[in-house]
Amino acid sequence: MDLTRLKQLPLLATLPDTALEGLRASARLARFRAGQLLHSEGEACTALELIVEGRLAVERITREGDLMRIAEFGPGGSIGGNLLFSSDPVHHLAITATQPTTLLRIDKRSLLALLGQHQRFLLAYLGEVADRALVLEGTLTRYANLPLRARIRNYLRAQQRAQGTPVIRLPGSKKALAAQLGVQRSSLSRALQRMKQEGQVDFDRHSITLLK
Numbered sequence: 668m669d670l671t672r673l674k675q676l677p678l679l680a681t682l683p684d685t686a687l688e689g690l691r692a693s694a695r696l697a698r699f700r701a702g703q704l705l706h707s708e709g710e711a712c713t714a715l716e717l718i719v720e721g722r723l724a725v726e727r728i729t730r731e732g733d734l735m736r737i738a739e740f741g742p743g744g745s746i747g748g749n750l751l752f753s754s755d756p757v758h759h760l761a762i763t764a765t766q767p768t769t770l771l772r773i774d775k776r777s778l779l780a781l782l783g784q785h786q787r788f789l790l791a792y793l794g795e796v797a798d799r800a801l802v803l804e805g806t807l808t809r810y811a812n813l814p815l816r817a818r819i820r821n822y823l824r825a826q827q828r829a830q831g832t833p834v835i836r837l838p839g840s841k842k843a844l845a846a847q848l849g850v851q852r853s854s855l856s857r858a859l860q861r862m863k864q865e866g867q868v869d870f871d872r873h874s875i876t877l878l879k
Contacts, residue, residue, distance in 0.1 A: 668696060668719070668771065676717050676771070677743050678795055681787040693777040699764040706758040712750040714772040718742050721768025725803065726761045726846070736846040738802050739765065748796045751775055760803075815858050818848050823868070823877040835875050 673679050673687050682690070696719070699705055705723065706712075718740060725737045725746075737760060740746070750756050752775075773781075782789045813821070822844075826835040837844060845855040859875070862868045869876045 672719070673771075675743075676719070678717060678745065678788070678791050681791045682781065682785055686781060686785060686788075690773065690777065690781070694771050694773045697770045697772055699768045699770070701764055701766050701768075703764050704761065705764060705768075705770075706746075706762040708759060708761055710758045712747045712756045712758055714774050715748050715751060715778050716746045717771045717773070718744045718746075719769040719771055721764060721766045723768060724763050724765045724846075726763060735848065735850075736843070745795055745799070748792065749800050751778070815848070815850055815854060816862065818850075819855075819858060819862070819868075820877065822848060823875060827877060833876055835877070837873055837875065 668691060670684060670687050670691075673690065679687065679690070697716075699721070708727070720742055722739055722741045723744070723746065724739045727735050727737060746762060747758075750758065782792060823835055827833060830836065841855060842852045845852040848855060850858075859868060859870060863870065867877070867879055869878060
């Protein structure tokens with residue numbers, strides 16, 4: 668992987684060329700197909716993994732046995748940074764590639780050397796770890812142990828704030844939204860239909876509007 672591509676990753680853009688040259692020798696690329704499981708719950712975390720291309724989904728199985736998508740990260744994002752130096756460095760959530768994905772893996776020893784030698788990299792790393800923790804914590808707080816309708820309303824309110832409009836464009840299919848809410852697609856469809864009949868929402872194939 669050449670220096671130009673390494674510098675396109677926000678975290679690595681803080682490093683000088685000499686450090687990037689050393690990283691080229693110690694880091695390694697890993698490629699995954701769409702739908703492939705990268706890490707399962709309980710698997711040891713041994714490296715910081717930067718997303719060069721593709722997308723990853725962080726998921727968990729609910730008590731009802733449904734798959735819940737906690738977050739999704741794209742190019743420039745990272746996984747493992749919030750776990751690698753913990754007292755229990757294991758993945759507590761499953762991670763799956765939603766598209767063909769390439770990762771750059773930096774082992775713990777190499778990462779420690781970079782953190783100790785480059786302050787800008789250290790600050791960027793701490794910011795990345797904090798941001799990832801906030802994303803995961805916010806999603807779990809919004810959806811854990813809530814009835815489905817409450818999860819739907821929380822999701823729609825959050826998207827209204829993020830998109831700045833009452834008409835919320837769906838990021839993908841209703842199947843993907845169901846996974847993010849941790850329910851089956853059929854359960855989501857029934858709940859939305861009931862909410863529409865009660866005048867709480869309106870929707871079409873591409874958007875949902877929260878009415879009250």
